[in-house]
Amino acid sequence: MAAKKLSESFSKRLIDEVQRWGAMKQTGVSLRYMMEFGSTPTDRNLLISAQFLHKELPxxxxxxxxxxxxxxxxxxxxxxxxxVRDWYLDSFRDLRSFPEIKDTNDELEFTQMIKMIKVRHNTVVPTMALGVQQLKKGLNPKIDYEDLDEIHQFLDRFYMSRIGIRMLIGQHVVLHDPNPPDCVGYIHTKMSPVEVARTASEDARSICLREYGSAPDVKVYGDPSFTFPYVPTHLHLMVFELVKNSLRAVQERFMDSDKIAPCVRIIVADGIEDVSDEGGGIPRSGLPKIFTYLYSTAKNPLDEQSDLLTANVSTMAGYGYGLPISRLYARYFGGDLQIISMEGYGTDAYLHLSRLGDSQEPLP
Structure with a gap:
């Protein structure tokens, strides 16, 4: 049935070509390579980069x-x-029908096209979440989520690959703009984790204020002058997610209490960030579930409005996606994210970032 559906909207030739390209070997890129290569975005380098993407992205x-x-x-x-599958097939077709890239004009046209591809895929995460919701509705409620391991593994591979594709496209596109000082495309060569943690916490607090009318304080400890090369948008996303979860836990625990809500602490040590809260912790039975895509303690934003365009992506609580995707962002450049919780007290999240940038992209 699937094959029939496919061939109705896509030619057999395209499907055969997808099979052929899907069997080819992917080529990983390290953060350091992106940094060194992008630090001199000459026409020649941009041409080499476009030729690489022309072969790698499909x-x-x-x-x-x-x-x-x-x-x-x-x-x-x-x-x-x-x-989502149709978006991927459309993007594959766009890339494959683009002729060989021989000069700067070709390169600029190619850059416009991959920019469009990136936009086409903007809402992949909430759309996939909706698909999983559609599946959950039809599943036997008694089914053990651990049995859905295959789906978790697929989503991990899928989102990890998406992070890589968006990083490669974004990096290439941004190299055409004048870079702010110390920036090479998406990479900030002297990123201060303390500074990023501060802005991310402020953003998380403003969402908490909007939802609850008040928000616990967030204290960031660490040396703001400590810097290393990293992608600030990735770190921002991870810290924002961790702080938002902590704020929600503390807020809900202390909302009706006469005690003052304790603050959320972020400790930035050399290469490690620790976000801790006293939000009552996660029950031990819930811990294995926090990194799965089928579990969330928050109300589900997709149930209330299945129209994705109006689903405000910044609420994010409720997709059950924030933590597993944050962990993929950490792992993409060789780091990791661990959550340790004491039931009845609170939760500690340890975010390890690899600073050398030598680790290759993990290619699912």
């Missing part, structure tokens, strides 16, 4: 398109997942 995109076709439990047939 391989990565084809792999995801193939996987989207073969998901367990009938997930591939859910309307939201079919929509």
């Amino acid at each position: 391989i990565r995109i084809a792999r995801r398109a193939i996987e989207l076709e073969t998901l367990p439990y009938g997930l591939s047939q859910k309307p939201a997942i079919l929509k």
Whole structure:
């Protein structure tokens, strides 16, 4: 049935080509390489970069398109997942129908096209979340989420690959703009984790204020002059997610109490960030679930409004996606995220960042 559906909207030639490209080997890139290569964005370097992407992106995109076709439990047939699959096939076709890149004019045209591809895929995460919701509605409620391991592993691979694709496209596109000092595309060569943690916490607090009318304080400890090369948007996303979870836990625990809500602490040590709260912790039975995509303690924003355009992505609580995706961002450049919780007291999140940038992209 899936094959028939596919061939109705996409030619057999395209499907064969997707299979062929999906079997090719991906090539990983390290943060350090992106940094050194991008620090001199000459026409020649941009040309080399575009030629690399012209060959690399179709391989990565084809792999995801193939996987989207073969998901367990009938997930591939859910309307939201079919929509995502079509985006991937459209992007594959755009890349493959683009002729060889020979000069700067070709390169500039190619850059415009991959910019469009990145925009087309902007809402992949909430759309996939919707697909998983559509699946959960039809599943036996008694099913153990651990049995859905295959889906978790697929989503981990899928989102990790998406982070890589967006990083490669974004990095190439941004190199065309004049770089602010100490920036090479998305990479800040002297990023201060303390500064990023401060802005991310402020952003998280403003969302908490909007939802609850008040928000616990966040204290950031560490040396603001300590810097290393990293992608600030990635760190911002991870800290924002961790702080937001902590604020919500503390707020809900102390909302009706006459005690003053304790502050959330962020400690930035050399290469490690520790976000801790006294929000009552996570029950031990819940800990294995916090990194799965099918679990959230918050009310689900997708149930209330299935129209994704109006779903405010910044609420994010409720997709059950913040933590597992944050951990993928950490792992993308060789770091990790661990959560340690004491039930009845609070939770500690340890975010390890690899500062050398020598680790290769993990290629699912």
